[in-house]
Amino acid sequence: MTGQPIKPSQKASSSSSSSSSSNVRVVARIRPLAQYEIENGSKPIVKSLPSVDSLSNKENSIPQISSEPEVLEVQSSEKRWFELDAVLDGNSSQREVYYKSGAQQAVTQDIFKGFNCTILAYGQTGAGKTFTMGTASGKDSSDTDGIIPRACADLFEQIDTRCDGNAQVELSYLEIYNEEIRDLMCTDGSGGDLKIRETLNGEVYVSGLSSRPVQSPKEIGNFMEEASHRRVVASTKMNAVSSRSHAICVLRIQGVLEDSTKFSAKLTLVDLAGSERIKKTQASGKRAAEGININKGLFVLGQVVSALSEQRPKYKRKPPYRDSKLTRLLQDSLGGNSRTIMVACVSPADFNIDETINTLRYATSARNIKNSATRNVIKALSPEEAAKLQRENQLLLTQVKELQETIRKMALASEATPSLASTDTDSLGSQEDDDDSTGVSMSSDDLREDRSKQKKRIKELEHEVRHLKRANSNAKVGLSSQITESMAQEAIELPVLHKKVAQLEEELASKKELEAENEALRQEMDDLKADADSARLAANKMAQIMEQLQELKGDEVDKKKMEHDHIKVEEAWVSFVFQVLETNKEQMKRLRDDFTLVARVVESPDVMVLDKSSDGSSGGFWKRMRKDKKKDSEDEASGDEIHMKVDPAIRQKLVTEHLQFFEERMIEMESHIHSETLSLGSIRDSLRIQRDKLEIEIGESEFERDVLNPKDNDLLDQLTALLIGPVKNLGEYD
Ligand SMILES: Nc1ncnc2c1ncn2[C@@H]1O[C@H](COP(=O)(O)OP(=O)(O)OP(=O)(O)O)[C@@H](O)[C@H]1O
Structure with a gap:
């Protein structure tokens, strides 16, 4: 199987719709033997066969992306070879991995060309995924830093030199634990069980996921460090600090380059939980349940990879993205609008040979996946284009205002409505015995909870609308002083605004749904009251009948x-x-x-x-x-x-x-x-x-x-x- 090196990046165009088709870049990383493998007498049987290119790379020079695929050899009863875009062994430094995986190129070049990029680590538990991805420690960079801190440092360095600081970066961070999406940036504990939604133009997003503007790698590091305490990790027989969830960190970047080209891009950094054999990790109870969920998500990921990499038209099938939250969220990264790098982490030990071969099989299949990444850039605008954009912007502003007004009215209406729960409980309480109020008060609790959720959501929506207004007024200020800058700014804001409006519309729809549910509950409550009256009458009648019976x-x-x-x-x-x-x-x-x-x-x-x-x-x-x-x-x-x-x-x-x-x-x-x-x-x-x-x-x-x-x-x-x-x-x- 022949690997496809990252294609030379395309020239910036004046359109935001130019796209480039590229294969997923897949590299393998073999870690050194782990302590437990040395103790159980494992032998190293996995090694890289270096390419001519990599041999010619001089020590301490900047590692180069090899133009030829590299080969990994597994020596078991028979020898097996796997061809990948690069192979890094136990002696490879973190820096080398960052460069040779293509991560450095993605961050320093592709992002600024307006391409969405995804870097994800895959492999069995304890194979070195977290070590490879790293966390943005927020401390001074060191040799042990993984891909994430290096990417963050390079990103801001590039922004400084190429955008003259004229760029915005927003961070969001989530984990998928036992098929539940949790917001790792949420400090008040309310970020659990978030839902995946899709905008009208098919973009997948997580509803209610918080995001923070960040100004430096240090700031990202601080946020991520804080968030990493919320991530679920546990000790297993195969890894003392094993990630029990898939973690997805997203950086949304938009900015203006020196030549006035506007770009926006999304950098997705994924540290997957490792596939595991419950027997080997000796997990039981909660740990075993986690393991099963982890394996389930990874199994679907494998299915998606295999469906996407199928070359024979007869066997082509629809990738089952919707079968797990992980694949749904990575839909864009696998076969979609993203340039994707996959680091397949493997153990060198014969003890783990089955898992290693499994990982490498997926890795070689993944190299066949073709993504079609679209560039989000606008270089120069004609006066007509600028006018069109301004009109669109105006339209969006009006939509935002309308939405804002609707939300305000809904908020007022919800405040004006007396507490349904308390009213109904009171009215029933005056008529009923203690016994019969139980069912009714349960409904009241639900209603109260719905109401408070609704209020919370209204506040969030108001916050979003304020944010949008601020973004638009900034665009307006720019218009009077610096027309070119402003037009370009608007061009950047436009997709964001489109997305926000779509999201707001969807939120509004779900709010209306909630109102309808509320109404249905109120109706149910009335029915219950009517039932209670009827039952009382029936009981009286029963008393009479019983007297006669007596x-x-x-x-x-x-x-x-x-x-x-x-x-x-x-x-x-x-x-x-x-x-x-x-x-x-x-x-x-x-x-x-x-x-x-x-x-x-x-x-x-x-x-x-x-x-x-x-x-x-x-x-x-x-x-x-x-x-x-x-x-x-x-x-x-x-x-x-x-x-x-x-x-x-x-x-x-x-x-x-x-x-x-x-x-x-x-x-x-x-x-x-x-x-x-x-x-x-x-x-x-x-x-x-x-x-x-x-x-x-x-x-x-x-x-x-x-x-x-x-x-x-x-x-x-x-x-x-x-x-x-x-x-x-x-x-x-x-
Ligand atoms: N290339 C490497 N060089 C040195 N140590 C490594 C390397 N890769 C991994 N390790 C060590 O191996 C152990 C397991 O690594 P890590 O936690 O990254 O595995 P993982 O694949 O993320 O596991 P899990 O899926 O269970 O979270 C750690 O102690 C880590 O420091």
């Missing part, structure tokens, strides 16, 4: 009690029948005794023993025996027994007949008693079940009757609380 329940209790009494009577009857059955059983016992007697007779065929004390239950047998005695035998009586001589055949017949008679009766009675007992048992069981059930029902009904006592307000209160809030449009209950 009466009904009373009747029910009486009825069930009667039923209960009836069952008790039935149970008593069943007990009585049981007693009768017991008697029957006793009779059965006696019959059995008789049976035993007969059995004895059968055993002694000559003598019949009759028990006179017997109660006559076997009377039939007696009679038969007497009759047979008179007819066939003589009798003898002795004591309680009567001894008879009976013909054995007759005797046998009699005995058999009576035995049969006994048996039949016994079987009959036994089955009768058995079935009676069974049916009575089941009647008794079912009665018992019914009684138990009734007792429970009576208990419940009595309880309900007691609970429904209208004097007891607890249940009513609970019902009212439940009904108020969720009930919508219940209607009237009269």
Whole structure:
């Protein structure tokens, strides 16, 4: 893959729309072995193969940008080579990196030609990105200064020599932490979760991001040092001070060159958080979550790079800029209106070979990305052009005034409106119990918060309008004294004004949206109040219904009690029948005794023993025996027994007949008693079940009757609380 050195800069033109297409310049920086790599016995396997150009660069002379690509060699199981615009190894100084990366040229030349420039460091965690970019320390420059302090120093030096101090620089500084944009320049803690917006002409910007005019590198250094304390850093196994966020520092520069050429440009300096393997960094909990978000942003960045670098038309696809905040903010730098330098930082250690190869793959792909940077310069103006610009300027001024008036009116209206939150809470408070006001007061808090946000935003907008007015009046003052200067000044102000107006319009639109939301909330509040009234009515109606229910329940209790009494009577009857059955059983016992007697007779065929004390239950047998005695035998009586001589055949017949008679009766009675007992048992069981059930029902009904006592307000209160809030449009209950 052949690298594309930075193209020679174009000549200044009189138009602000001239553009130049250039590839992203990609250089690699190999840092020395880190302590942890030495300790784990890592070997250096990444090195640069110096170009002829770089060998010819003499020591201590100004490092030159190589006109030929340079090669980086990775020596693992097999050798691999990567061709880049420059390769800097562990011996390269910070100064060399600044020059050979192309950063020095971008700052000292491209910016003053009106090109937007981006310099970003990319690579795995601990690979040396922060070391390479550096922070503007604000202290005297030293050998260890990275790209940012060097760029700031060169920028102001150039402004001094080339613009005679006639230039303005504005600084803004943000970080993307866990997919949230935070303003690092904001001191009052309100710069969190900023939103990305787009102007009508497609420029991406961060709404509400603060910016400060700066006059010197020292001032930038001070601001950045202060801001860097707000940046999230933490210690991991691979870097003691690891950046946990992507930091983006933007310097907006506009000025007039000695030849009256006006230029404006944006210098974006990016220190990305490093890609990391959670296993290697041994991050857990919050650190691991950060790592995942960092990797996610970088993954999308890789996708964007790969989509932009695709050469084969068949495989070309839309870069997924919108998939992460990082790529959305770097949209201009990758494939857009910017000259971009990417420093791919890598470790030399075999321990990190996978990450190094990954970084270098992206780096070589990124070299194919073509940006189309537009120059923002105006060199000389014809009287017609000047008049046109003045007219545009006038138009913008009118727009600004109109916006200012709208904002003023909105501010007045918002102050004139009584505090919605307090009014509504009061009015509800007078009607509602404590319980039911909870949902309503939550809405009030939201409203109060919205209101204060709105007021804050109005103040910001007023501030911006004042700033615009000041800028325009300065332009006017210049017009009367020095026409050329002023026209050029206006030319510079014009794009800025355009942008500001677009931003203001957008802010206004979002403010109107807020007003609409506010109105919707007010409406919701009214609905809630209506619901509360309906619920109260419903609760009263419920009380009446419950009173009626209570009466009904009373009747029910009486009825069930009667039923209960009836069952008790039935149970008593069943007990009585049981007693009768017991008697029957006793009779059965006696019959059995008789049976035993007969059995004895059968055993002694000559003598019949009759028990006179017997109660006559076997009377039939007696009679038969007497009759047979008179007819066939003589009798003898002795004591309680009567001894008879009976013909054995007759005797046998009699005995058999009576035995049969006994048996039949016994079987009959036994089955009768058995079935009676069974049916009575089941009647008794079912009665018992019914009684138990009734007792429970009576208990419940009595309880309900007691609970429904209208004097007891607890249940009513609970019902009212439940009904108020969720009930919508219940209607009237009269
Ligand atoms: N070229 C270099 N020469 C000497 N030391 C270096 C070099 N590059 C990096 N270091 C040192 O290596 C360590 C890690 O570097 P640095 O913090 O810049 O890594 P990083 O890529 O920004 O990591 P992270 O993504 O975790 O923030 C630091 O102690 C730094 O001083």
